Amino acid sequence: DAKTTQPNSMESNEEEPVHLPCNHSTISGTDYIHWYRQLPSQGPEYVIHGLTSNVNNRMASLAIAEDRKSSTLILHRATLRDAAVYYCILFEGGNQFYFGTGTSLTVIP
Amino acid sequence: GAGVSQTPSNKVTEKGKYVELRCDPISGHTALYWYRQSLGQGPEFLIYFQGTGAADDSGLPNDRFFAVRPEGSVSTLKIQRTERGDSAVYLCASSPWGASGEQFFGPGTRLTVL
Numbered sequence: 469d470a471k472t473t474q475p476n477s478m479e480s481n482e483e484e485p486v487h488l489p490c491n492h493s494t495i496s497g498t499d500y501i502h503w504y505r506q507l508p509s510q511g512p513e514y515v516i517h518g519l520t521s522n523v524n525n526r527m528a529s530l531a532i533a534e535d536r537k538s539s540t541l542i543l544h545r546a547t548l549r550d551a552a553v554y555y556c557i558l559f560e561g562g563n564q565f566y567f568g569t570g571t572s573l574t575v576i577p
Numbered sequence: 578g579a580g581v582s583q584t585p586s587n588k589v590t591e592k593g594k595y596v597e598l599r600c601d602p603i604s605g606h607t608a609l610y611w612y613r614q615s616l617g618q619g620p621e622f623l624i625y626f627q628g629t630g631a632a633d634d635s636g637l638p639n640d641r642f643f644a645v646r647p648e649g650s651v652s653t654l655k656i657q658r659t660e661r662g663d664s665a666v667y668l669c670a671s672s673p674w675g676a677s678g679e680q681f682f683g684p685g686t687r688l689t690v691l
Contacts, residue, residue, distance in 0.1 A: 510685075511682030511684050512682045564636065565622065566622070
């Protein structure tokens with residue numbers, strides 16, 4: 469399975485934008501880039517995914533590097549409810565996600 | 578609409594006992610996944626069902642672990658002769674398709690083996 473590398477933790481001030489980086493230098497051409505987040509005592513929650521082009525939805529934006537070896541999840545205005553562990557995952561379809569340890573985001577009021 | 582549900586939410590058992598963990602996926606979702614999450618770690622894949630059959634069970638740690646999905650909806654994860662190292666949160670997820678699709682997770686079952 470292709471693996472991802474994320475910082476263990478990040479901090480952001482409330483209402484500021486947050487850029488969560490992910491490196492995936494061994495990504496293959498068919499791997500989708502998925503982001504999930506996990507709030508305390510809950511199951512993971514889908515955030516966004518993409519293949520090559522940048523993606524936007526109501527929760528976040530996903531910026532994918534041209535060579536696809538890295539990506540950035542962008543939360544445009546962090547709120548206290550965004551405090552969670554964020555996982556960057558490569559998925560080539562079918563079987564399984566490899567989660568890694570993710571980035572623990574702390575939002576400071 | 579109803580999401581993925583898992584029962585029980587908490588299970589405490591003694592070493593050597595047998596346990597069953599249940600997952601009710603979202604209606605109509607053909608793919609179902611089981612994961613295990615230890616404290617401070619990300620979820621770890623156990624098994625994946627497409628319909629009634631286990632398409633990939635490569636994540637099951639040993640033959641004490643077994644899962645079924647006889648009618649293509651509800652799934653049961655079964656653990657025989659539990660060990661203290663089996664203590665973890667067991668997560669279930671379902672998806673309407675396998676490739677590229679979003680997985681919907683349940684709240685998990687916290688298993689504690691004394």
